[in-house]
Amino acid sequence: MKYLGVDYGQKRIGLSLSDEMGSMGFPHSIVLNTPRLVGEICTLIAKENVGAVVIGESRSLAGEDNPIMKDARALGAQVTERSGVPVVYESEVFTSAEARRPPTKEEKSRAPKKHPAVDASAAALILTSYLSHTHHG
Numbered sequence: 001m002k003y004l005g006v007d008y009g010q011k012r013i014g015l016s017l018s019d020e021m022g023s024m025g026f027p028h029s030i031v032l033n034t035p036r037l038v039g040e041i042c043t044l045i046a047k048e049n050v051g052a053v054v055i056g057e058s059r060s061l062a063g064e065d066n067p068i069m070k071d072a073r074a075l076g077a078q079v080t081e082r083s084g085v086p087v088v089y090e091s092e093v094f095t096s097a098e099a100r101r102p103p104t105k106e107e108k109s110r111a112p113k114k115h116p117a118v119d120a121s122a123a124a125l126i127l128t129s130y131l132s133h134t135h136h137g
Helices: 037-048 068-083 095-100 105-110 118-134
Strands: 002-007 012-018 025-032 050-057 087-091
Touching: 002 025, 002 037, 002 118, 012 037, 012 118, 025 037, 025 118, 037 050, 037 068, 050 068, 050 118, 068 087, 087 118
Parallel strands: 002 050, 050 087
Antiparallel strands: 002 012, 012 025
């Protein structure tokens, strides 16, 4: 089953897709947080035959929801309502920081020259984290 990862932000939303086996997330794109967001995500779900969505769960270091989580949960509810696809939440602690980390020499040698944007990379980290501990694939 294919999964869609979402790194929710007030201005930009990072999106990632898993492989067909649901074993790892890969950066896909960045979309703007506009009133058309739910429609854009549902179109991608249909186009890519996505079976579940994983949204980053933004919490403070004390473990409480950050203010942005209310909007991220509202997005999740709307996506499920319109697409019929289940939405789950995965901790995104430090994913944006990890996505901004400069690549190691080994990573540079394996990676394409063009680096994906941080939001899409953070979405891929969120998705891969979820997939790794739920034993998909």
